[in-house]
Amino acid sequence: MRTAALFLDAERLSALVGTEVVAKRLRHKPGLSTVAALHTPDGVHGWAQVASRAHDPRIVRAVRRAGRAGQRIRVIEHDGLTLAFGPVASDPELAAGFAELGDEQRAGSVLLRYNPHRRAVLRGTLDGAPVSIRVHGERGDAKAAQRRARGLLADGVPTIVPLQRTRSTSTWAWEGESDLAHPSADGEWAARRAGEALARLHTVGGDAREPRSTRAALLRQAEDLAVLDEHLGRRARRLVEEADLTETDLVPAHGDFSADQVAIGPGGVWLLDFDRYRLAPRLKDLGGFHAVELLSGRTPLTGPLLEGYGVDPGDALRPWVFAGLAARLMEPLRDADPRWRDRISDRLDQMEQWRR
Incomplete structure (x- = not known):
């Protein structure tokens, strides 16, 4: 937790970097390092990585890679840790x-x-x-x-x-004038078109990568959380073990489907960002979409999306909404929220409502 703690203390982090910053997009490797984006009041400032002594060789290699690309990275020692940071273009x-x-x-x-x-x-x-x-x-x-x-x-x-x-x-x-998360026109119409597009995606052959176990990934996440907070980690593990995540009916899936992955234009919609495209249970994309809608606080567009998709899964969707919520469980920590423990606990409460 020591490598992440610096990013949770905006005042100390700003003093070390030399300008007012807050950390976002934290990615924590227990016992090794934490990397984050640095934001100023005007926008993205750069990146930073805090590493333990065991991870110092990675910092050295990062400095060398940036140097070969004509970029410079600052490296300082602080409280027994190594802090490296620089502008976005110097990201190693x-x-x-x-x-x-x-x-x-x-x-x-x-x-x-x-x-x-x-x-x-x-x-x-x-x-x-x-x-x-x-x-x-x-x-x-x-x-x-x-x-x-x-x-x-x-x-x-x-x-x-x-x-x-x-x-x-x-x-x-x-492409597009807006996205489904912020539709400039008829959001329900666009959601139905997005459902039709997703149904088409789920029928293609393509070069989708081999499936990965959703349950195994969520259990690994629970283990990482337990390193930071044993009680929260145990709660997460129990919920994942009890969830009915039957991984059958595999289709080529988007893998990170949400409203902001749908561009909207006068002629229709486009699905974007297939970085996580792989075989997965058919309901995983649909459940993940609804999970993000719930977390966003906006009126969900899941109903018209399912109309366009042509399937009403009923209660069978619930475990995959649970999986979508669980996949985003660590977001309060990734956002460097000082109250990340409380926020994660709230999300675990929400997951409890959807696990069956």
């Missing part, structure tokens, strides 16, 4: 991709989303038209994203394909 897993964009394209782009060490999404232009530019952290991810999108579009799934790509970046047309 993304620095090569930012270098591929070049100074002119980076200067003309606006950062939209940033997941440290994994991906950055920018809005830019290509031949005068707006585009979305993704900088990928995982080797081969840009090529795989292009291949998946082309295959799905050929199979009749409404999505978009990259206009161009490099080894570590991909550039996509800017």
